[in-house]
Every structure is written in C-alpha cells, then in structure tokens.
Amino acid sequence: MKVLQVSAELFPLLKTGGLADVAGALPRALLAAGQDVRVLLPGFPAIRDGVADALHVAEMQTPWGERVGLRLGRIRAESGPDLQAYWIDAPRLYDRPGNPYEDAQRQPYADNHRRFALLGFAAARIAHGLDPAWHPQVVHAHDWHAALAPAYLAFSPRRGHPRVGSVFTVHNLAYQGLFPPWHFAELDLPDVAWGIDGLEYHGQLSFMKGGLVFADRITTVSPTYAREIQTSEQGCGLDGLLRRRAGVLGGILNGVDDQVWNPATDALLPHRFAPGQLDGKARCKAALQAELGLVQNAGAPLFIVVSRLTEQKGLHLVLGGLDALLAQGGQLALLGSGDAWLEQSFRARAAAAPGAVSVTLGYSEALAHRLFGAGDVTLVPSLFEPCGLTQMYGLRYGSLPLVHRVGGLADTVVDATLEDMADGQATGFCFDAFDAEGFARALRRAFALHRRPADWEAVRAAAMARPADWGQAAARYLETYAQALA
Known part of the structure; x- marks a missing residue:
C-alpha cells in the first residue's frame, strides 16, 4: 500500500x-512490512539539512498566493531501506532558528x-498528482x-x-x-468547511477539528485514551x-523503536545490558551518579524524570512528594523544561540537596538514554496521557514506571499488587x-518492593520482557488504512 505520513517533526531530524x-x-x-511509505515534513532547517539528496519535484501556489517548492530526498537508515521524504521548500515560513x-x-x-x-x-496536492511519479492511496496525518x-x-x-483515504x-x-x-479566509476552503460541522470551534478556527470531522478514520495512540x-x-x-464519530475512532498503542531504544545495543549508554x-x-x-554529583550508593533507589515540566505531567506531585x-x-535525577515556577522549584531543591x-533543564537525547539506563523508577504521574x-x-x-492509571499509562503498566506479582504480570506502580496521597502511596509501594530484592528483580524482569514492537502497531495501522479506503 502507498502511504503518505504527514507530521511536523520526525526523529532523528527534529524532536x-x-x-x-x-x-x-x-x-x-x-x-519493514513491505509497504511503500513516504513522509511529508515542513522545511525546518533541521529537516532540510537532514534529508539527503533532495531534488526539486514541483512548485505550488499556497492558498494565500505564495509560490513554494516541494523537494524529495531520503532519510538514511542505519539498517534497512532509506525513508523517502518530501519537504516543503518555503524559507519565509520555515527557515527560523530554535523551536x-x-x-x-x-x-x-x-x-x-x-x-x-x-x-x-501540500499533502492533498501530492495525493492529487503534484508528484506525477508517485500517488499515495492513503494520507495519514499526525496531530493538529x-x-x-x-x-x-x-x-x-x-x-x-x-x-485517496485519510x-x-x-x-x-x-x-x-x-x-x-x-484566518479561515486564507485557507481557500469552501464556506461549507466552516460552521459547527466544520472547522469552527466556539467562534475560533480549529485545525484539530478539521482532522476529526473530515478524516475517514481517526486513531489515538492508546485504546484507553480513545x-x-x-x-x-x-x-x-x-x-x-468524538462520540458521534465513535464508529470510525479507535486506539492503537504506540510501540518502541528497537533500533533506538534497546539497552542491549544502545550506543548512548556507557555500559549495555x-x-x-x-x-x-x-x-x-x-x-x-558520578556524572550528576549524586552520592555513590548502589542501594539508593534512583528515581528519574524525563518530561516537560507542567502540572499536566503531574510534576507538582513529584515536587510535593520529594521530601518523602x-x-x-x-x-x-530530572531532565526537562517547562513552567518557570516548576523549573525554579526543582532547581532550588537540587541546590539544597x-x-x-539533580536537575538538568532543557533536553538532551543522550542524557535521556543514560537516565533510563541508570534509573530504578521512572516517574510518570500525568493527569492525562494519550500514550506516553x-x-x-x-x-x-528496567526502570520501573510509577504512573497515574490513565490513557496509555493504564494500557502499558501493571501495578505490583500481590496477585499480579504472583502471576508474573506486574511491571510497575x-x-x-x-492527588498527593495517591502519589505518596505508590511511592511507598516502590520503596517497599525495592527492599525485597528477589521480588524487585522479578518485576523488573517482567517489565523488560513486555513486548512493545512497532510491528504489531504497524499491522493495526494497515487494517485502519484499508478501512479508510473502503
């Protein structure tokens, strides 16, 4: 099947x-499943520089009258075939530093x-022949x-x-x-695309609603979130x-890219396992511990946070539970950035102890890998979490997740209760x-399990053995693409 994936960012070029x-x-x-897949991306500098051998494919006029280009190149793969990638050549719109x-x-x-x-x-133009050499059967658009x-x-x-299915x-x-x-007038969409059954949302223009109203099929990144x-x-x-469109809505749980996130082969770890x-x-x-200036103590449970620092991510619960x-x-050990008051509060706690x-503000892919490699517990106490x-x-x-039981967190983490431990199903907390009490009780359970090394290792083994390959998710998406074409 010929599939065009459309997104604003893509690892490893821009994240x-x-x-x-x-x-x-x-x-x-x-x-890997034998499909003919290409991606479409905006021409941000990191994407423009990361797509090799890009050639001019076509020009097009935007709905508001600018002339822009479309280029096609490839994103090199360490193993397997390179990924064919279109990017939109519009420097006035995309060639900006930073975020x-x-x-x-x-x-x-x-x-x-x-x-x-x-x-x-541009996705619709490609679907309708902008590149005469390739026509997708399905366009798969990601997020607003x-x-x-x-x-x-x-x-x-x-x-x-x-x-073409969508x-x-x-x-x-x-x-x-x-x-x-x-701004709706700039989009060159017909008047019928506006209104309660279109892009209008409480008097505003909603891109998200455009996808929810007009797509043939809608997916989310976990069944519970759907x-x-x-x-x-x-x-x-x-x-x-969404209730009206429930018949075409489903959840497909994300996988983990084994080429990037595999402790047995991860080149960003100082030691593999x-x-x-x-x-x-x-x-x-x-x-x-040595790198971050933490006390060298193999027996101290190391809790890690790799997250945006927002209340939606439950980081105020982590801050409130830090004394305990x-x-x-x-x-x-925390890596992230976000709300100024959370950044300042965590930085103050690091200075005091x-x-x-340890608090590292910003984001580092390499440090994120080292944190997961070292951590005993990964804190993800989000208010809501589509997948995570x-x-x-x-x-x-093997850094056991401690999570609020919502969305994809509920679909991927099994609480370390006695019965689930007995069945070999427990993978976290x-x-x-x-609220603070709910988080505190889960924290106490983590410490209690850590004091029982044999049980801890059994739960850790179950966690590391949990299947999370993208092959199963890809098969579900292929079923969805067929439904969109039907």
Whole structure:
C-alpha cells in the first residue's frame, strides 16, 4: 500500500516530544512490512539539512498566493531501506532558528496558521498528482499541525485521480491548533468547511477539528485514551463530536523503536545490558551518579524524570512528594523544561540537596538514554496521557514506571499488587487518585518492593520482557488504512 505520513517533526531530524518518535518509527515499521511509505515534513532547517539528496519535484501556489517548492530526498537508515521524504521548500515560513513552533519569547509564531495549513494543503496536492511519479492511496496525518490534510482532501478536486483515504491520529487532544476565525479566509476552503460541522470551534478556527470531522478514520495512540476523549472530563470540548464519530475512532498503542531504544545495543549508554544480564545497568547507575554529583550508593533507589515540566505531567506531585522520597533514602535525577515556577522549584531543591537531587533543564537525547539506563523508577504521574513513551522506555530499560492509571499509562503498566506479582504480570506502580496521597502511596509501594530484592528483580524482569514492537502497531495501522479506503 502507498502511504503518505504527514507530521511536523520526525526523529532523528527534529524532536520536541513523543510525536517525533512515533513519526520516525511508524514509517520504518511499515517499510519493514513491505509497504511503500513516504513522509511529508515542513522545511525546518533541521529537516532540510537532514534529508539527503533532495531534488526539486514541483512548485505550488499556497492558498494565500505564495509560490513554494516541494523537494524529495531520503532519510538514511542505519539498517534497512532509506525513508523517502518530501519537504516543503518555503524559507519565509520555515527557515527560523530554535523551536519550530515558538519565537525566542516562547510565543507561538503569528503565522502558524499558514505554516501548518500549508502542510495539510501540500499533502492533498501530492495525493492529487503534484508528484506525477508517485500517488499515495492513503494520507495519514499526525496531530493538529497536519490536521487540515483530511479537509483539503475532502474538498480539493481530484483531477482524474482515484479517491485517496485519510487517517488522522490524535497524539494529544489538549493541543488543538486554535486561531482567530478571520484566518479561515486564507485557507481557500469552501464556506461549507466552516460552521459547527466544520472547522469552527466556539467562534475560533480549529485545525484539530478539521482532522476529526473530515478524516475517514481517526486513531489515538492508546485504546484507553480513545475511550477517555469521548468523555466530558478528557474530551477538551470535543467529546460530543468524538462520540458521534465513535464508529470510525479507535486506539492503537504506540510501540518502541528497537533500533533506538534497546539497552542491549544502545550506543548512548556507557555500559549495555539485557534482561538477565544486568551488571551493565548497575555500572550505568554508578556512572550517572558520578556524572550528576549524586552520592555513590548502589542501594539508593534512583528515581528519574524525563518530561516537560507542567502540572499536566503531574510534576507538582513529584515536587510535593520529594521530601518523602529523600527521607526514605531515594535519589532524584530530572531532565526537562517547562513552567518557570516548576523549573525554579526543582532547581532550588537540587541546590539544597546536591548529593540526592539533580536537575538538568532543557533536553538532551543522550542524557535521556543514560537516565533510563541508570534509573530504578521512572516517574510518570500525568493527569492525562494519550500514550506516553517515557514509561515504555522505562519498561524496556528496567526502570520501573510509577504512573497515574490513565490513557496509555493504564494500557502499558501493571501495578505490583500481590496477585499480579504472583502471576508474573506486574511491571510497575499505579495510582488512581490524582492527588498527593495517591502519589505518596505508590511511592511507598516502590520503596517497599525495592527492599525485597528477589521480588524487585522479578518485576523488573517482567517489565523488560513486555513486548512493545512497532510491528504489531504497524499491522493495526494497515487494517485502519484499508478501512479508510473502503
């Protein structure tokens, strides 16, 4: 099947979050399954520089009258076939330093509606013959940045080409791509695309709604999240629409890219290890403690955080529970950035207890790998979590996840209860009430299990053995593509 994947970022070229990991891994899994897959990306500097041998394919006029180009090259693979990649050659829109979505003051760019409308528009143009050498059968758009692709497909003339199916994946419903309504006039969509059954959302222009209304099939990144977003609590105001479209909505759990996240082969780890051969993990822990200035203590449970620092991610619970964590002999190593008050609070705690708390603001892919390699417990106490890759990396690297039981966290982590431990199913620690007490009780269970080495190692072995390959997810997506074409 010929599939065009559309996203704003893709690992390893450009990454601000889990979307990039999925956008990078799924096409390769589809290639491995024998499918004809290409990706479409904005021409951000990191993408432009990372796509090799890019050749000019075509020019097109944007809905607001600019002339831009389309290039096609390849993203080299360490193993397997290279990934064919289109990128939109529009320097005035994309050639900006730093964050692809925000300026130096961390404010969204004023023309983001154009920058990402063009991504969906270009996808529809490719589907309808912009590249005469290749025509996709299905366009798969990821998150709000690409959400107008199904709308443009629905209303663009086919010019004699066969119908192309559309699939839209919601990675996080909370980020919807909302803009003032007057920008709709710049999109060159018909008036019927506006309104309650179109892109209008409480008087604003919603890119997310475009994908939800016009896609043939809708997926989310976990089955539980697919159910949650149909409720008023998690639906972000779109639950009514999602309930109406429940017949074409489903959840497909993300996988883990084994070429990137595998402790047995991970070149970013100082020492490699595998299930049943964990000497390397102990050495990773000792090396990280030395690197971060933590007390060298193999017996101290090392809790790690790799996350955006926001209340949605439950980081205020971690901050509030830090005294109890330290009092029980634990250590904390954090990597992330986000809300200023959380950054300042964690930095103050690190300054007050430098041998027990380490805080690194920003993001480093290499340090993230070293944290998972060294950690005993991965903290992911999110208020909501569509899928979450952090806990899945923790599972793979034997850093047992401690999670709030929602979304993909509920689908991937089995609480270390006595019965699930007896059945060999337990893989981490879960709590249900999103409050300090719920988090504290899960924290106490983690410490209690750590004091029972044989049980700890049994749970760790179950966690590391949990299957999370992209092959199974790719097969589910292929079924969804066939449904979109039907």
